Amino acid sequence: MPAQRIRRLVLGATLLTAAVALPAGPANADAAPGLDRFYHQSLDWKPCNDAVLDAVGGQCAGVRVPLDYDNPDGRTITVAVSRVAATDPSRRRGILMSNPGGPGGQGLHYTAQLAEMLTPDVLAQYDLVGMDPRGIGRSDAVSCTIPVPSMLFSAGYDVFGFARDTTVGAALAAACVGTDPDKARHMTTRNTARDMDVIRSAFGEDKLNFYGASYGTYLGSVYTQMFGDHTDRMILDSPIDPDRYYVGLYQDMGPLNEYALDDWATWAARHDDEYHYGSTREQVRGFVEELIRRSVGHEIYGAGYLVDEHTIPMMLLALLVNPQLNTNLAEVVHMLDVGVAGGPIDMDALKAKIVAAVPLDASALAAIMCGDKTAPRDPAWYYANVDAARKTQPVFGAFANNITACAFWPDAVEPPTEVRNATPVLMLANVHDTRTAYQEGLALHRDLTESRLVTLADTRVHGAFRPGLSPCLIDIVNTYLATGVRPAQDVTCEPDFSWFPQ
Numbered sequence: 195m196p197a198q199r200i201r202r203l204v205l206g207a208t209l210l211t212a213a214v215a216l217p218a219g220p221a222n223a224d225a226a227p228g229l230d231r232f233y234h235q236s237l238d239w240k241p242c243n244d245a246v247l248d249a250v251g252g253q254c255a256g257v258r259v260p261l262d263y264d265n266p267d268g269r270t271i272t273v274a275v276s277r278v279a280a281t282d283p284s285r286r287r288g289i290l291m292s293n294p295g296g297p298g299g300q301g302l303h304y305t306a307q308l309a310e311m312l313t314p315d316v317l318a319q320y321d322l323v324g325m326d327p328r329g330i331g332r333s334d335a336v337s338c339t340i341p342v343p344s345m346l347f348s349a350g351y352d353v354f355g356f357a358r359d360t361t362v363g364a365a366l367a368a369a370c371v372g373t374d375p376d377k378a379r380h381m382t383t384r385n386t387a388r389d390m391d392v393i394r395s396a397f398g399e400d401k402l403n404f405y406g407a408s409y410g411t412y413l414g415s416v417y418t419q420m421f422g423d424h425t426d427r428m429i430l431d432s433p434i435d436p437d438r439y440y441v442g443l444y445q446d447m448g449p450l451n452e453y454a455l456d457d458w459a460t461w462a463a464r465h466d467d468e469y470h471y472g473s474t475r476e477q478v479r480g481f482v483e484e485l486i487r488r489s490v491g492h493e494i495y496g497a498g499y500l501v502d503e504h505t506i507p508m509m510l511l512a513l514l515v516n517p518q519l520n521t522n523l524a525e526v527v528h529m530l531d532v533g534v535a536g537g538p539i540d541m542d543a544l545k546a547k548i549v550a551a552v553p554l555d556a557s558a559l560a561a562i563m564c565g566d567k568t569a570p571r572d573p574a575w576y577y578a579n580v581d582a583a584r585k586t587q588p589v590f591g592a593f594a595n596n597i598t599a600c601a602f603w604p605d606a607v608e609p610p611t612e613v614r615n616a617t618p619v620l621m622l623a624n625v626h627d628t629r630t631a632y633q634e635g636l637a638l639h640r641d642l643t644e645s646r647l648v649t650l651a652d653t654r655v656h657g658a659f660r661p662g663l664s665p666c667l668i669d670i671v672n673t674y675l676a677t678g679v680r681p682a683q684d685v686t687c688e689p690d691f692s693w694f695p696q
Contacts, residue, residue: 274332282318295408298559329381401426448594496541
């Protein structure tokens with residue numbers, strides 16, 4: 195379809211956001227003067243009133259930070275932080291901050307999950323520090339007035355489905371930005387990195403130790419570029435290539451998840467006596483592809499969730515993140531099959547399975563991702579990419595290349611960070627990661643010239659540092675945190691195959 199016609203179809207959607215297309219603010223990579231009151235604040239520690247943190251003796255506090263670091267005398271927000279104190283104060287060497295990913299992931303109680311994988315030697319040396327990044331959870335959360343469970347959709351099968359997603363994206367941008375434009379535009383990764391440095395100082399520390407997974411690797415790498423003098427032991431798990439964040443990151447997910455679907459289909463075929471989707475990988479994949487096509491015109495809505503050709507690929511994507519969710523995915527496919535055929539479907543149960551796999555806040559995801567970097571604006575550009583990807587990515591190409599609210603977001607307040615430095619980080623990357631391509635990890639490895647890379651072989655999972663997944667990798671991480679010693683060269687670890695479902 196000619197690009198001119200596509201533009202006409204979505205012109206009305208574009209006009210929805212004209213009122214919020216604000217001009218870009220000034221770019222300034224340096225900390226503005228007048229930050230002393232933030233860097234030297236005292237933290238008031240209190241009970242967290244969170245079952246997970248309370249169980250491990252966690253405490254919580256609020257850290258005041260500027261909304262706009264170029265205007266430190268202006269509006270402020272509160273970033274919620276937690277700490278689990280080092281078990282041996284006499285050996286304490288600092289804080290270990292963490293970020294579980296996203297963007298949009300709450301990290302306040304991630305410390306408890308991280309502690310399960312750390313040795314007593316490491317726990318003795320560090321206060322484990324979690325945070326809900328600005329705009330998320332307890333940290334002055336942003337809230338879009340359109341209550342959609344996600345800002346990411348598949349484009350469907352034709353230009354009319356794409357036009358629908360364009361309209362939704364434009365409306366979502368207007369809803370997110372329109373109520374508080376200043377707040378929405380400053381929920382960026384660079385500002386979160388600045389918040390991290392304020393938190394470091396508020397703890398009285400000269401150096402920051404950090405574990406970041408997925409998006410947390412982008413946040414961590416940005417911190418190394420902005421605050422390299424304050425960076426100590428840093429672990430980046432499932433790395434993102436900053437040069438491909440975020441449009442290229444999603445484009446890379448298409449092929450990754452076609453492979454992941456094949457991998458799951460092979461497993462489901464072995465269990466055909468239970469699920470009846472087919473006895474070969476090809477038959478199972480055919481069943482899934484036909485299920486998506488059957489959903490066209492048979493939409494199901496309930497519990498704030500929509501089931502159709504735009505959302506089913508996203509449900510599959512959510513559950514392909516980890517092979518331990520294979521059974522959940524098989525059950526979801528059955529629920530969708532029954533529902534699309536007109537049978538009863540428990541939408542609350544369906545939603546619970548999906549949300550448990552991807553616990554991200556859609557409003558925060560939009561604000562951070564869209565605010566970090568000005569997206570391509572032309573809907574025809576996205577549609578051309580969607581159309582081209584369908585040939586080799588029949589299930590996920592229309593998601594990985596689709597338009598989002600970011601196409602209608604105001605211009606970024608400052609340029610994205612170019613990461614090029616010699617910080618000696620430890621990187622962990624999975625060969626068959628479903629979210630961050632292994633090639634992206636290699637790219638960041640080249641950009642961080644003194645980094646060391648640990649590759650996890652033969653593993654379709656997002657996040658390498660997991661209990662029981664690879665004793666080799668877990669030992670390397672704990673040794674590095676405890677002693678500062680990394681492998682002498684890049685290494686490959688094998689997974690423990692008993693971790694995988696049979």
